[in-house]
Amino acid sequence: MGPALKLVAQRVALGLLLLFLVSALIFAGTQILPGDVAQSILGQSATPEALANLRRDLGLNEPAITRYFDWLVGALQGDLGTALTNGQDIAKSIGGRMKNTLFLAFWAAVIAVPLAIFLGLLAVRFRDRWPDKLISAVTLASISIPEFLIGYVIMYVVGVKLRWFPSVAMINDSMSLGEKLSSIAMPVMVLTLVVLAHMMRMTRAAILNVMQSAYIETAELKGLNRFQVICRHAFPNSIAPIVNVVMLNLAYLVVGVVVIEVVFTYPGMGQYLVDHVSKRDVPVVQACGLIFAAVYIGLNMVADIVSILSNPRLRHPK
Amino acid sequence: MQNKLDFFAGRVIAGRMSRREFMGRAAALGLTAAAANGLMTKAVYAAGPQKGGTIKVGVNGSGSADSLDPALSANQGQTMVTRLWGEPLLEQAADGGVEPRLAESYSSSPDAKAWTFKIRSGVTFSNGKTMTAEDVLATMERHSGEDTKSGALGIMRGIQSMRVEGDKFIIELEQPNADLPFLMTDYHLLIQPNGGKDDPTAAVGTGPYILKSVEPGVRFVGEKNPNYWDDSQGHAETIELIIINDDTARVAALQSGQVHMINRVPPRTAGLVARASGIEVRSKSGPGHYVFIAHVDTEPFSNPDVMMALKYGMNRQEMVDKILFGYGTVGNDIPVNGAYPLFTPLPQREYDPDKAAFHWKKSGYDGSVLLRTSDNSFPGAPDAAALYQQSLNAAGIPLEVKREPNDGYWSEVWNKQPFCTSYWSGRPVQDQMYSTAYLSTADWNDTRFKNEKFDQLLISARAELDLAKRKQMYADMGMILHNEGGLICPMFNDFIDATTDKVAGWGESKGFALMNFYAPIKMWVTA
Numbered sequence: 140m141g142p143a144l145k146l147v148a149q150r151v152a153l154g155l156l157l158l159f160l161v162s163a164l165i166f167a168g169t170q171i172l173p174g175d176v177a178q179s180i181l182g183q184s185a186t187p188e189a190l191a192n193l194r195r196d197l198g199l200n201e202p203a204i205t206r207y208f209d210w211l212v213g214a215l216q217g218d219l220g221t222a223l224t225n226g227q228d229i230a231k232s233i234g235g236r237m238k239n240t241l242f243l244a245f246w247a248a249v250i251a252v253p254l255a256i257f258l259g260l261l262a263v264r265f266r267d268r269w270p271d272k273l274i275s276a277v278t279l280a281s282i283s284i285p286e287f288l289i290g291y292v293i294m295y296v297v298g299v300k301l302r303w304f305p306s307v308a309m310i311n312d313s314m315s316l317g318e319k320l321s322s323i324a325m326p327v328m329v330l331t332l333v334v335l336a337h338m339m340r341m342t343r344a345a346i347l348n349v350m351q352s353a354y355i356e357t358a359e360l361k362g363l364n365r366f367q368v369i370c371r372h373a374f375p376n377s378i379a380p381i382v383n384v385v386m387l388n389l390a391y392l393v394v395g396v397v398v399i400e401v402v403f404t405y406p407g408m409g410q411y412l413v414d415h416v417s418k419r420d421v422p423v424v425q426a427c428g429l430i431f432a433a434v435y436i437g438l439n440m441v442a443d444i445v446s447i448l449s450n451p452r453l454r455h456p457k
Numbered sequence: 458m459q460n461k462l463d464f465f466a467g468r469v470i471a472g473r474m475s476r477r478e479f480m481g482r483a484a485a486l487g488l489t490a491a492a493a494n495g496l497m498t499k500a501v502y503a504a505g506p507q508k509g510g511t512i513k514v515g516v517n518g519s520g521s522a523d524s525l526d527p528a529l530s531a532n533q534g535q536t537m538v539t540r541l542w543g544e545p546l547l548e549q550a551a552d553g554g555v556e557p558r559l560a561e562s563y564s565s566s567p568d569a570k571a572w573t574f575k576i577r578s579g580v581t582f583s584n585g586k587t588m589t590a591e592d593v594l595a596t597m598e599r600h601s602g603e604d605t606k607s608g609a610l611g612i613m614r615g616i617q618s619m620r621v622e623g624d625k626f627i628i629e630l631e632q633p634n635a636d637l638p639f640l641m642t643d644y645h646l647l648i649q650p651n652g653g654k655d656d657p658t659a660a661v662g663t664g665p666y667i668l669k670s671v672e673p674g675v676r677f678v679g680e681k682n683p684n685y686w687d688d689s690q691g692h693a694e695t696i697e698l699i700i701i702n703d704d705t706a707r708v709a710a711l712q713s714g715q716v717h718m719i720n721r722v723p724p725r726t727a728g729l730v731a732r733a734s735g736i737e738v739r740s741k742s743g744p745g746h747y748v749f750i751a752h753v754d755t756e757p758f759s760n761p762d763v764m765m766a767l768k769y770g771m772n773r774q775e776m777v778d779k780i781l782f783g784y785g786t787v788g789n790d791i792p793v794n795g796a797y798p799l800f801t802p803l804p805q806r807e808y809d810p811d812k813a814a815f816h817w818k819k820s821g822y823d824g825s826v827l828l829r830t831s832d833n834s835f836p837g838a839p840d841a842a843a844l845y846q847q848s849l850n851a852a853g854i855p856l857e858v859k860r861e862p863n864d865g866y867w868s869e870v871w872n873k874q875p876f877c878t879s880y881w882s883g884r885p886v887q888d889q890m891y892s893t894a895y896l897s898t899a900d901w902n903d904t905r906f907k908n909e910k911f912d913q914l915l916i917s918a919r920a921e922l923d924l925a926k927r928k929q930m931y932a933d934m935g936m937i938l939h940n941e942g943g944l945i946c947p948m949f950n951d952f953i954d955a956t957t958d959k960v961a962g963w964g965e966s967k968g969f970a971l972m973n974f975y976a977p978i979k980m981w982v983t984a
């Protein structure tokens with residue numbers, strides 16, 4: 140087995156162990172929260188009898204440990220169970236939500252990642268001149284403003300005043316791709332603005348770091364122009380930190396967009412998770428938590444592996 | 458000129474002239490825009506409901522954990538969805554009475570203990586089955602049985618027996634209750650085939666729409682039920698409920714024309730929304746009220762002078778102005794107002810720091826008072842608590858405010874801690890409001906108010922079919938609560954909805970927001 144393959148296997152095993160720990164933590168967390176699902180469902184109109192009846196029907200009278208292992212056994216067999224609150228099949232509901240979240244994340248990434256890297260390269264090319272300063276100022280400003288505010292401003296200008304795109308980003312299966320894209324245009328804009336700065340700054344910093352190296356000077360002395368030097372020599376050598384920050388931001392696009400989903404009423408995972416946490420619907424929270432954790436762990440693993448593969452010293456250890 | 462305008466208005470309705478063009482021509486004839494708009498509206502109403510089209514509603518107050526089982530309805534979105542596909546026996550009428558829905562008529566025995574409902578014939582469920590009195594019986598059984606989990610259980614107690622005789626459904630009560638018809642308007646009690654015992658979440662009922670798409674917390678789509686029995690409502694071909702819990706997003710969706718109506722316009726911005734053209738903000742005073750509740754069986758609130766000091770120290774008008782931005786009315790330390798039938802106004806208690814200070818000294822209590830609050834107890838509750846702190850401070854009464862997390866507020870703070878902020882959405886009749894929260898034995902007696910005289914009046918008022926006498930009894934009960942209760946009620950909030958000019962047919966209503974949630978069903982799309 141090659142060292143790279145062994146590494147991947149190790150990382151995957153570690154990831155699975157982490158997921159197991161995460162599921163235990165989430166379960167413990169939901170148990171600590173005050174109130175239970177029966178109280179949340181009935182709300183202010185709960186009577187003691189109705190509460191007792193609902194708890195019995197939902198199987199909440201079992202000890203917490205038993206419920207956790209029942210769930211774990213089911214989950215290992217691929218059965219995520221049904222939501223306590225509305226009896227819907229969790230795998231099916233999450234499937235739809237997950238698809239939407241990935242759809243939004245995908246299009247945001249397709250625009251944001253190349254744009255960020257290009258802007259980073261541009262900033263290096265015109266280092267300390269006005270394009271660099273302009274790019275830095277704009278991206279830093281957009282990351283400093285809270286994302287919901289950017290969302291509201293864009294919604295007001297683009298949605299209400301100009302009426303270019305709908306202000307409510309509803310998508311459903313009966314829409315064509317074009318309609319869907321028009322529907323998510325505004326959330327994609329906001330997400331792009333939010334993740335742009337981080338990736339762009341990292342690209343700029345990493346390349347500038349490499350630019351101090353002797354071989355860059357050599358390349359320049361060979362007579363390559365500045366942009367060629369950056370693209371051919373500096374960029375490949377600074378891939379590792381860039382991939383790291385890109386992966387972190389991709390993970391954010393999948394699991395951290397709750398606020399944007401709420402602002403634009405987008406039917407994604409975040410909103411789904413928050414609704415069920417507030418109702419103490421443990422099986423759903425568990426399922427969502429596992430998926431989010433898996434996304435984070437998976438993307439970080441990809442980042443690690445890419446940075447190792449891109450570094451000859453790590454690829455061929457002595 | 459009038460003839461000309463009528464002609465133009467007719468053409469707009471027939472779809473041969475745009476609204477904008479109409480306004481232009483009216484202006485050319487010397488009319489102001491507002492007058493032309495009014496004229497247009499009048500013409501639309503005169504033309505009567507239009508059939509077809511899609512009505513889109515932006516709904517606040519729903520989540521992806523919501524169930525379709527009407528027994529578990531607990532929020533605005535759920536109630537509105539169930540209204541599409543299901544119907545109760547009776548419904549609240551705009552005049553404060555009840556109107557027949559699936560029960561054609563009802564009558565009671567002279568002692569108000571036995572009630573007979575004649576079930577409408579020829580009504581079918583959306584699964585093709587005919588609706589019968591047996592289905593009604595099964596529904597009521599599901600909501601009242603020993604092992605029910607229905608939110609309606611509280612009002613379904615005290616039933617001795619229920620039975621069916623032909624097309625009649627009969628309820629025998631243990632105690633008389635003149636308000637039983639109002640209880641039948643409860644939003645949980647929708648008639649389902651075999652009472653929904655087989656499949657409570659099937660969303661099969663007799664309502665004007667059939668659900669085509671169900672995505673809890675996202676969107677519900679209903680299409681017109683072709684066999685619906687009542688022609689006077691259900692005008693649009695399709696109704697789409699879009700869940701938009703974020704206030705700004707909901708208002709933006711209305712302004713950008715993505716939805717035709719929304720509920721819960723934030724009072725803070727209602728004035729601004731109303732200024733936009735083509736949007737009408739509709740506020741209606743309702744039975745919902747924001748409250749500060751103290752347990753009168755717990756120190757120091759068990760001391761009547763402390764309670765009185767706290768009541769006189771509340772600046773009610775300031776609350777209405779600053780918390781509701783004028784969209785509401787002052788409360789009077791009783792849980793009922795003019796929205797209720799048989800209501801008698803009591804002398805208004807005003808903010809009086811001198812009287813508050815007098816009672817505070819007389820009480821002999823010299824500690825501070827701890828008030829718990831959270832954002833979700835009612836919108837703006839922490840601000841209201843801060844205002845209250847200041848108005849009490851002017852009377853030399855120290856109030857400590859403790860902010861609690863939203864999460865778990867209803868299970869850990871409300872009805873558990875001795876003094877907190879809270880919200881009541883109100884009930885259709887006074888009896889129900891008082892029985893729910895102020896009877897000694899009530900489950901939700903969140904002020905721990907136990908008064909023998911009050912209980913007696915409440916029980917005897919239920920059996921009293923003479924309306925004048927009942928009204929007096931309610932006034933007496935109100936007076937007792939006003940003086941001795943643990944309820945400090947600074948304000949009744951208005952329901953604030955908004956609609957665009959693409960829909961018409963808004964009317965008076967009792968009950969909840971958006972015409973008691975019937976607006977999508979009763980309104981229609983204009984040409």
